[in-house]
Amino acid sequence: MSDFEFRSNRRDLFKLAGAGAAAAATLPLVPMSAFAADPKFTLGEPKPGFILDPDVLYMNIGTTGSTPNHVLKSFNQDNREVARNPLETFGGVTPFREAIAPGFGAELEEFVISYNTTDGMNKILAGVELREGDEIVTTNHEHPGGNGPMNILAQRYGVKITRVALPVGNDQKAGDYVDLFRKAMTKKTKAFVFSAPTYLTGVMLPYKRLAKLAQKNGIMTIVDGAHATGMFDLDFHKTGIDFWGCSGHKWQCGPPHRRRATSRPQPVITKPRCRCSTSGRPTPTTRC
Ligand SMILES: Cc1ncc(COP(=O)(O)O)c(C=O)c1O
Numbered sequence: 001m002s003d004f005e006f007r008s009n010r011r012d013l014f015k016l017a018g019a020g021a022a023a024a025a026t027l028p029l030v031p032m033s034a035f036a037a038d039p040k041f042t043l044g045e046p047k048p049g050f051i052l053d054p055d056v057l058y059m060n061i062g063t064t065g066s067t068p069n070h071v072l073k074s075f076n077q078d079n080r081e082v083a084r085n086p087l088e089t090f091g092g093v094t095p096f097r098e099a100i101a102p103g104f105g106a107e108l109e110e111f112v113i114s115y116n117t118t119d120g121m122n123k124i125l126a127g128v129e130l131r132e133g134d135e136i137v138t139t140n141h142e143h144p145g146g147n148g149p150m151n152i153l154a155q156r157y158g159v160k161i162t163r164v165a166l167p168v169g170n171d172q173k174a175g176d177y178v179d180l181f182r183k184a185m186t187k188k189t190k191a192f193v194f195s196a197p198t199y200l201t202g203v204m205l206p207y208k209r210l211a212k213l214a215q216k217n218g219i220m221t222i223v224d225g226a227h228a229t230g231m232f233d234l235d236f237h238k239t240g241i242d243f244w245g246c247s248g249h250k251w252q253c254g255p256p257h258r259r260r261a262t263s264r265p266q267p268v269i270t271k272p273r274c275r276c277s278t279s280g281r282p283t284p285t286t287r288c
Contacts, residue, residue: 004116006114006124026169028276046083049068049069049070050060050068050069051066051069051072052066060250060253062128062199062226062227062250062251063250064249064250065249065251065253065254066253067249067253067254067255068108068231068253069253071253071255072255075255087129091117093113097111097112097113099106101269104236105232105234105235105236105237105238106236106237106269110167110215110236110269111268111269112231112268112269113192113268114268115244116243116247116249117224117225117226117245117247118144118145118148120245120246120247120268121145121146121148121149121222121224121245121266122148122149123268124149124222124243125146125149125150125152125153125193125222126149126152126243128190128191128220128243129223130153130157130159130190130191131158131159132157132158132159133158133159133160133188134159134160134188134189134190134191135159135160135161135162135185135186135188135189135190136150136153136159136160136161136162136187136189136190136191136193137162137163137164137184137191137192137193137194137219138150138161138162138163138164138187138188138193138194139163139164139165139166139190139194139195139198139205140163140164140165140166141166141191141198141199141200141201141203142194142195142198142224143199143224143226144163145224145226145245146195146212146224148191150193158249160188160236162184162189162196164180164181164183164184165180166180166198166201166203168201172203173211174206175206175209175245176208177205177206177210178206178209178210178213179217181210181213182213185213185217185219187287189217189219190210190219190220191214191219191221191222192213192214192219192220192221192222193222193223193224194210194223194224195209195223195224195225195226195227196223196224196225196228197227199226205222205225207239207241208238208239208240209285211239211240211241211242212240214240220241221240221241221242221243222241222243222244222245222259223241223244223245224245225244225245225246225253226245226246228244228246228254229246229247229248229250229252230248230251231251232280237270243268243269244268244269246268
């Protein structure tokens with residue numbers, strides 16, 4: 001089979017596979033090549049106009065989405081404005097936070113813009129004051145974006161990391177995951193850190209129940225929600241979670257890693273349970 005045949009067969013397969021989903025979602029069935037071939041191609045509002053390479057069958061797996069044309073345009077304009085007037089670099093992001101925070105059920109002062117989920121998780125875990133002997137309960141399915149800062153806490157500050165082994169398969173119940181965390185926690189546990197959903201199997205951990213268990217025991221909950229943005233109606237105050245790091249460049253096709261968060265909002269949502277110590281380092285209160 002030639003490379004061309006292989007590619008077109010994969011496209012046909014994609015079209016077929018998409019047919020069921022498209023019918024279910026009552027969306028028009030659109031071959032990916034249509035997006036690639038014509039940057040002016042439209043599918044409702046807002047107009048996607050992707051500039052995808054026509055020779056690439058791109059299936060977004062949530063690592064990084066392709067940024068649509070109109071976003072690239074405004075991103076470019078933003079960069080040009082800074083090039084013209086470098087003082088623009090100091091432009092505030094408050095109006096963007098004000099606009100975005102309510103969509104996550106968060107208040108302005110709870111909502112921080114980071115470069116991506118990894119940056120958000122690093123900021124969160126560097127900001128909470130964990131000391132030698134404190135314990136984090138996490139899972140064996142965490143992404144390096146969360147494992148990195150947890151490893152720093154372990155290696156530099158002597159924080160103990162306990163990992164629950166997540167069961168894999170279709171016969172798990174929400175309560176099974178909660179039991180695993182319950183068994184793993186001790187009197188020294190200060191934080192639950194887990195992804196929802198996890199990147200290895202896509203399982204959505206029962207974050208509300210885990211947060212409830214944490215709250216009952218004076219433990220904070222930190223969630224790597226890299227894949228959660230826009231996937232469901234997140235009402236942050238109802239989750240019981242203390243910190244939630246997310247990204248907008250994956251499924252939502254926001255612009256890639258760049259200097260200005262104005263163009264690429266990656267939300268970190270926090271419950272106002274931190275107060276600033278005299279050193280300026282956020283210190284968790286006993287409980288909120
Ligand atoms: C669960 C999870 N967390 C974090 C990340 C890193 O995301 P970002 O590129 O926003 O830092 C990924 C990347 O795919 C991921 O799957």
